[in-house]
Amino acid sequence: MEFMTDPAGIEARSMEIIAPHLTGLQLSPAEVKVYSRMIHASGDPEYAPIIRIHPEAIKAGCQALSAGCNIYCDVEMVRTGINKNRLAEYGGTVQCLIADPEIAAIAQNNGITRSMAAMRQFAGQLDGAIVAIGNAPTALFEVLDIINRTNIRPALIIGVPVGFVGAAESKALLHETAPVPYITVLGNKGGSPIAAATTNALVYMLEK
Amino acid sequence: MEFMTDPAGIEARSMEIIAPHLTGLQLSPAEVKVYSRMIHASGDPEYAPIIRIHPEAIKAGCQALSAGCNIYCDVEMVRTGINKNRLAEYGGTVQCLIADPEIAAIAQNNGITRSMAAMRQFAGQLDGAIVAIGNAPTALFEVLDIINRTNIRPALIIGVPVGFVGAAESKALLHETAPVPYITVLGNKGGSPIAAATTNALVYMLEK
Numbered sequence: 001m002e003f004m005t006d007p008a009g010i011e012a013r014s015m016e017i018i019a020p021h022l023t024g025l026q027l028s029p030a031e032v033k034v035y036s037r038m039i040h041a042s043g044d045p046e047y048a049p050i051i052r053i054h055p056e057a058i059k060a061g062c063q064a065l066s067a068g069c070n071i072y073c074d075v076e077m078v079r080t081g082i083n084k085n086r087l088a089e090y091g092g093t094v095q096c097l098i099a100d101p102e103i104a105a106i107a108q109n110n111g112i113t114r115s116m117a118a119m120r121q122f123a124g125q126l127d128g129a130i131v132a133i134g135n136a137p138t139a140l141f142e143v144l145d146i147i148n149r150t151n152i153r154p155a156l157i158i159g160v161p162v163g164f165v166g167a168a169e170s171k172a173l174l175h176e177t178a179p180v181p182y183i184t185v186l187g188n189k190g191g192s193p194i195a196a197a198t199t200n201a202l203v204y205m206l207e208k
Numbered sequence: 209m210e211f212m213t214d215p216a217g218i219e220a221r222s223m224e225i226i227a228p229h230l231t232g233l234q235l236s237p238a239e240v241k242v243y244s245r246m247i248h249a250s251g252d253p254e255y256a257p258i259i260r261i262h263p264e265a266i267k268a269g270c271q272a273l274s275a276g277c278n279i280y281c282d283v284e285m286v287r288t289g290i291n292k293n294r295l296a297e298y299g300g301t302v303q304c305l306i307a308d309p310e311i312a313a314i315a316q317n318n319g320i321t322r323s324m325a326a327m328r329q330f331a332g333q334l335d336g337a338i339v340a341i342g343n344a345p346t347a348l349f350e351v352l353d354i355i356n357r358t359n360i361r362p363a364l365i366i367g368v369p370v371g372f373v374g375a376a377e378s379k380a381l382l383h384e385t386a387p388v389p390y391i392t393v394l395g396n397k398g399g400s401p402i403a404a405a406t407t408n409a410l411v412y413m414l415e416k
Contacts, residue, residue, distance in 0.1 A: 003349050003374045005320040010346075010373045017372040043370040043396035044252070077400065080288040112213040138218075141211050162251040162401075164225040165218045166211045173209060188251035193285065193370075193399050 014040050021045040030058045034183065034201045041197035042189070050186040057156055057181040061202045064130055064155035068092050071130045071199060072122050074115040074139035074161070078132050081196025086203050097121055115139040124152060132158040134195030137166030144173055147180065157182040158198045160190035222248050229253040238266045242391065242409045249405035250397070258394040265364055265389040269410045272338055272363035276300050279338045279407060280330050282323040282347035282369070286340050289404025294411050305329055323347040332360055340366040342403030345374030352381055355388065365390040366406045368398035 004010050018036045027035060031053055039047050068091025073079045079096045087094065097103045097118035107117040115136035119126075123146055131154045133140045140159045146152055159174045159182055161167045171184045183198055212218050226244045235243060239261055247255050276299025281287045287304045295302065305311045305326035315325040323344035327334075331354060339362045341348045348367045354360055367382045367390055369375045379392045391406055 003346065003377065005324060005346055007315075007321050010321070010371075014372045040371060041399065043372065043375060043398055077285050077288045077404075080285045081400075107215075113215050113218070116213060138211065138213055141209060144209075163218075163248060164222045164251065167251060169209070169211065190251055191249065191399065191401050192289075193401065196285075 021048050034198060037197040037201040038194050041193040052175050052184050054181040057183050060181040061156040062205055065090055065202060066206055069129045070095055071132050072126055074133045075135040077192035078134040078195045081193055082199050083203055113138040116142045119143050126154045127152045128155050130156045132195045132199050133161050134192035135161055137161040137170040140170040153180050158195055159184045160194045162190035164188055229256050242406060245405040245409040246402050249401040260383050260392050262389040265391050268389040269364040270413055273298055274414055277337045278303055279340050280334055282341045283343040285400035286342040286403045289401055290407050291411055321346040324350045327351050334362045335360045336363050338364045340403045340407050341369050342400035343369055345369040345378040348378040361388050366403055367392045368402045370398035372396055
């Protein structure tokens with residue numbers, strides 16, 4: 001069986017195939033890059049009409065990354081998917097506490113998810129940083145609650161939790177009420193590769 | 209905003225919401241578990257009609273896991289998503305070589321993807337093991353080529369690479385020609401969470 005084996009060629013051809021799915025959406029060149037990576041990561045062009053990018057999101061995210069901000073994730077799969085070598089060139093790191101035994105104990109004692117407890121623990125560190133949530137609606141609800149109760153303001157929230165319990169609701173709340181820039185996907189779809197791909201799209205836009 | 213925060217409650221409610229999407233598919237109880245976890249991981253009920261499970265796949269996978277087989281992955285995100293603690297109770301480990309510098313050099317020298325080079329390196333280790341591919345069509349093509357050229361026979365191939373270049377073709381080849389049990393998804397959709405969720409569905413079926 002004949003098939004492409006060259007990584008750069010595969011990526012270029014993928015982007016060519018995705019492009020027609022974005023026609024009519026009136027996207028900026030930077031938005032096209034973000035949309036394309038989200039669709040590439042899901043294999044699902046039906047993401048195109050449900051992606052929502054705040055007008056300041058890409059600029060704010062790139063500025064924060066250039067300044068060396070950290071990225072705070074809900075789950076390890078998001079951390080794994082982010083290009084940490086490229087990020088490190090600007091001084092940023094990727095943080096995740098879901099596997100921390102102390103966080104597990106706090107979650108258990110409070111009857112909440114570990115990713116929610118992790119966001120509560122990060123709290124002030126989220127100020128000026130990027131939040132990347134690819135799995136847990138509860139983590140996104142918690143970040144929105146922190147913003148609502150405090151002066152903590154992430155530079156950008158990449159909020160694409162997935163599933164049927166709270167995912168659509170948490171992302172609608174992000175889209176409709178967040179006083180900070182965001183990138184999200186309406187409805188039930190999302191996931192760790194979508195969060196990582198969105199983050200990487202911004203990282204790849206940076207120029208040294 | 210009111211929302212569920214109890215992890216067990218969230219999972220139970222998710223499965224209730226997914227159940228109606230599986231009616232009419234004539235699935236066994238074990239197949240329902242696999243389908244449900246794949247849909248849960250994607251937030252996308254449109255997976256239901258495109259999932260393909262070989263009649264021997266779940267039994268073969270569970271037997272191999274019970275016997276302590278290893279799981280060989282194409283990318284680190286799949287390894288990250290697999291419940292390694294539960295797997296370790298049976299003696300199995302999760303292996304991934306994509307970040308190995310030697311594999312990177314082999315890939316570069318041969319103009320192939322790193323995940324393809326990694327599968328070529330695993331080769332004989334795949335015999336009797338589980339292969340879990342969530343990202344790279346080239347890795348799945350390589351495994352099918354190894355099977356075609358040799359007597360190496362994985363116990364089960366979980367083959368759900370994603371994207372627009374080779375993903376649908378590699379999965380169709382798996383579905384139509386593989387002489388070993390498989391679980392796959394037709395078309396462009398797939399991804400690391402789908403591969404990990406499918407693997408975990410089998411791990412959670414084991415009883416000590």
